[in-house]
Amino acid sequence: MSVSQETIEHLERQARVIRRRIIHMIYAAQSGHPGGSLSATDIVTALYFHFMRVDPGNPQWPQRDRFILSKGHACPVWYAALAERGFFPIEELVTLRQINGRLQGHPDMEKTPGVDISTGSLGHGLSAGVGMALGLKMDGYDARVYVVLGDGELNEGEIWEAAMAAAKFQLDNLIAFVDYNNLQLDGWCSDVMPIEPLRDKWRAFNWETFEIDGHSMRQIVDTIEAAQHVRGRPSVIIAHTIKGKGVSFMENQCDWHGRAPNREEYEQAMAELKDAPAILGQSI
């Protein structure tokens, strides 16, 4: 059953709010990773504002769905989503990367409410997802584990160790996304270390595979629904995305992988994202 157009438009508005939060917090911190945060925004928004069963009042609720940001450097998108969902005050977002803060440069499960597991160095998130999915099945919970992978991180061998294990244990409660913006730190994925044919690789590892436009909220929502109905194997959604999506001068620029905007750039970015609803106007 397809979701209504109204829901899709609501999620699209929410994604714009999150993009503004990302730019604002990275500008405030003068440090962080805007490119990969913006490319994963629509996926993270769909998960946190439509699919995931979580309780901001009880972040450790054992039966909750889990989220793992394996590309941990993109945590501004996660922090923005968690704050918007009420896990901690929105005002706290500007403490990103600051000393004594709860919002570390890479996600820290002991510090940030709603972070299910720490990540940050690449290649480990899918393995952790396998462990969580096994644990949830042991407990008889129908909770799901969602893992967002970067494309560059697929260079890591451990990802494919995890891919083998997830298929072996028939983890149909595990859904992975590849945030395929095609840019890694040193350049185009196809130059740094080619990962194609990517869908064939996952197929060969016995995963159910989907390939979508990672900025089409309709495709994201419909595909997650389809993946939830897969039985007996894990699913991967290869989402074609644009690094820096939503801010014209950041789009497809690997220079914006890990740098903060200056005042002029910040103002331009916020102006481009200003069709986000008015609720934002006050706090950021």
Add this chain to the structure above:
Amino acid sequence: MEWKEAIPTRYAYGEELVVLGHELPNLVVLEADISKSTQTYRFAKAFPERFFQMGVAESNMMMVAAGLATTGKIPFASTYAVFGTMRACEQVRTFIAHTHLNVKIACSHGGVTPGNDGVTHQATEDLGIMRTIPRMTVIVPADYYATRKLVRAAAYYVGPVYLRFTRDPVPVIYSSEEEFVIGKGKLLRSGNDVSLIAIGDMVAIALETHELLAQQGIHAEVIDIHTLKPIDRDLIVQTARKTRRVVTLEDHQIHGGLGSAVAEVLGEECPTPMRRIGLRDTFAESGEYRLLLRKYGMDATAVVTAVMKLMEC
């Protein structure tokens, strides 16, 4: 010195896991394709639904263990010490220790006890590596009974623990009644002339040395430091104050492990002349375990020589 009985400590690990499996429904075991060697096959037989065969992929295994721990399980992840602490080192450091997840890294083939297998399978830097990681507890039991009790203690302790077992048989020095507390060393022999502070399979060598020294009228104190971290500072300072001479014994490089840990404690609290027994910045080689100890200056005869040098100080 003749020992009545010698058993690989990994056997005690495998046996105790089954006992613990009955007590702790959340205890799970992960294995990297060497279950007959690490002895986790016993648990696999008793609790197949709580045994996860992860194949030859140790890095993934450690992170799967971390994921399981976040759902309230008590994962014991087993492989050889050289792989558990080095191939999967970053996984252990960043996602098990930093996160303080309740994962037990339980590894066989510590030190040169895998003798004939050679350097690839001998873990001789693992203790130094694990000891420098914050929030990690490091335990090396000396014999079969110590292993039974300390594996049990680790299972009930909440937080990351590294456990190291032997492949080859090592002498049984304790009885089944002996009790162990994590972080509390054990005084096995009292003496006034020199302190032999040992860990793991080298505790038996310390006891052998004690006997050789006694024949020459030298009375050595023997201490089993089964928990390398947190180390029993009080016991170490107490024995050093008493004898004023300390020799450390470890089946490991002399850098980073027990010798370093004891020197750090004494350097701060009670500077004391020392000798360190262990591999002296060298790799070992293939060969029978006892012959390797002799060749690399780690048998009782070598310890006696070190003690004699120290007596001249």
